[in-house]
Amino acid sequence: MALLNILHFPDPRLRTVAKPVVDFDENLRQLVSDMFETMYEAPGIGLAATQVDHHIRLLVMDISDGRNNPRCLINPRIIAADGDEEMDEGCLSVPGYYEKVRRADHIRVSAQDENGESYQFDAEGLEAVCIQHEMDHLEGKLFVDYLSALKRNRIRSKLVKAQKQQVD
Ligand code: K1U
Numbered sequence: 001m002a003l004l005n006i007l008h009f010p011d012p013r014l015r016t017v018a019k020p021v022v023d024f025d026e027n028l029r030q031l032v033s034d035m036f037e038t039m040y041e042a043p044g045i046g047l048a049a050t051q052v053d054h055h056i057r058l059l060v061m062d063i064s065d066g067r068n069n070p071r072c073l074i075n076p077r078i079i080a081a082d083g084d085e086e087m088d089e090g091c092l093s094v095p096g097y098y099e100k101v102r103r104a105d106h107i108r109v110s111a112q113d114e115n116g117e118s119y120q121f122d123a124e125g126l127e128a129v130c131i132q133h134e135m136d137h138l139e140g141k142l143f144v145d146y147l148s149a150l151k152r153n154r155i156r157s158k159l160v161k162a163q164k165q166q167v168d
């Protein structure tokens with residue numbers, strides 16, 4: 001098991017569009033395990049492979065209060081979406097900032113598990129929001145992209161300043 005480094009906005013690697021997973025092998029299962037460890041330690045309720053500089057269509061999540069309901073989505077697709085809601089979102093790649101984002105409230109998702117088995121499920125509320133947030137990462141998109149340019153640039157400046165202070 002290993003903790004992985006989480007990329008921070010505005011790192012350009014966060015803009016990479018992830019490629020489909022084709023090999024369901026031991027390397028993939030090790031990455032999934034490391035991503036869960038990294039997400040729980042952060043702590044976060046989700047983590048996309050993009051955030052740890054692996055550009056494949058893989059995300060992990062656990063929105064349960066007990067942190068005991070791990071879920072791994074590989075090659076996820078939203079096959080139906082309904083309603084919309086506005087919810088405060090945070091991001092481990094944009095540390096310290098929470099902003100409201102409007103997204104679909106109910107979604108039906110198709111994905112594969114670590115063994116390549118396909119499955120489908122319905123999600124709503126925070127689970128639906130988290131899946132959409134993580135799937136955006138796989139497209140190189142961040143929640144700050146839904147904000148005004150003014151807000152996004154303010155966040156960028158503050159994070160760049162904080163990152164420089166960490167190096168100095
Ligand atoms: O960076 C990420 O993609 C993870 C992100 C997921 C997310 C949060 C809120 C709405 C949508 C998506 C986080 O987990 S940020 C941290 C967070 O929200 C949290 C952390 C610990 C306990 C509860 C929430």
Ligand code: ZN
Nearest residue numbers: 090091092093
């Ligand atoms: Zn995020």
